[in-house]
Amino acid sequence: MPVSKRAQAVALTQTGKKTRDHKTSVVDDIRSAIESHTSLYLFSFENMRSNKFKSVRQHFHPESRIFLGKNTLMQLALGKTPEDEHADNLRRVSELCCGSVGMLMTSRGRKEVEEYFHNLCEEDFARAGATATRRVVVTGDMVGRHPVSMMEPFRKLGLPVEVQNGTIGFVGGKTEFVLCKEGQTLSAEDCKLLVHFGFALAEFRVALVCRWENGEFESYL
Numbered sequence: 001m002p003v004s005k006r007a008q009a010v011a012l013t014q015t016g017k018k019t020r021d022h023k024t025s026v027v028d029d030i031r032s033a034i035e036s037h038t039s040l041y042l043f044s045f046e047n048m049r050s051n052k053f054k055s056v057r058q059h060f061h062p063e064s065r066i067f068l069g070k071n072t073l074m075q076l077a078l079g080k081t082p083e084d085e086h087a088d089n090l091r092r093v094s095e096l097c098c099g100s101v102g103m104l105m106t107s108r109g110r111k112e113v114e115e116y117f118h119n120l121c122e123e124d125f126a127r128a129g130a131t132a133t134r135r136v137v138v139t140g141d142m143v144g145r146h147p148v149s150m151m152e153p154f155r156k157l158g159l160p161v162e163v164q165n166g167t168i169g170f171v172g173g174k175t176e177f178v179l180c181k182e183g184q185t186l187s188a189e190d191c192k193l194l195v196h197f198g199f200a201l202a203e204f205r206v207a208l209v210c211r212w213e214n215g216e217f218e219s220y221l
Helices: 017-036 050-060 071-078 090-095 110-119 140-144 148-156 188-197
Strands: 039-046 065-068 101-106 121-124 136-139 161-164 167-170 176-180 202-213 216-219
Touching: 017 065, 017 071, 017 101, 039 090, 039 110, 050 065, 050 202, 071 090, 071 101, 090 202, 110 202, 136 140, 136 188, 140 167, 148 161, 148 167, 176 188
Parallel strands: none
Antiparallel strands: 039 101, 039 202, 065 101, 121 202, 136 176, 161 167, 202 216
């Protein structure tokens, strides 16, 4: 297990006592996890949803620790310079703590960890602001399966529908509606319709950024 380079207090100024105590506790937890496991992996993620990431936590439970939170706290725990880093070369991990990232502390073998994250990819529903990865068409049959009470909700989401002979259909007798085109920026309404009709245009991925073990640092970038 890695040995702490030094035990030193972290200055958390301009915070209330409760907030300061919480931040100190997080920093201490991260440092303790580093010392209790052989390796640290920094990872990045896309389209994070708690239900998706739950499977990642379960896979590494109970002998590993995963931290998701403010990058600034992770950087404080790791250290930013040779003088304040918690162990040799952790400052290099700290430098990469930007954007959507988290940390895994584990004693599992390198091959197992790398293969798990390499193969981790699950379909997911896109969020507002995402770019459509393909053209999606909603057909008249798809809207016609819904009760007429759905006409107004569909209209509010941008579907040009009306009641025709007791069923929902597209205005003007059209048989289909292009919900989105490839490369289009999706609105909140687009995303709600995509979920409603079951079109998953996003992927949940977790990619390794770097690895640290016993003072040795390695980047995957």
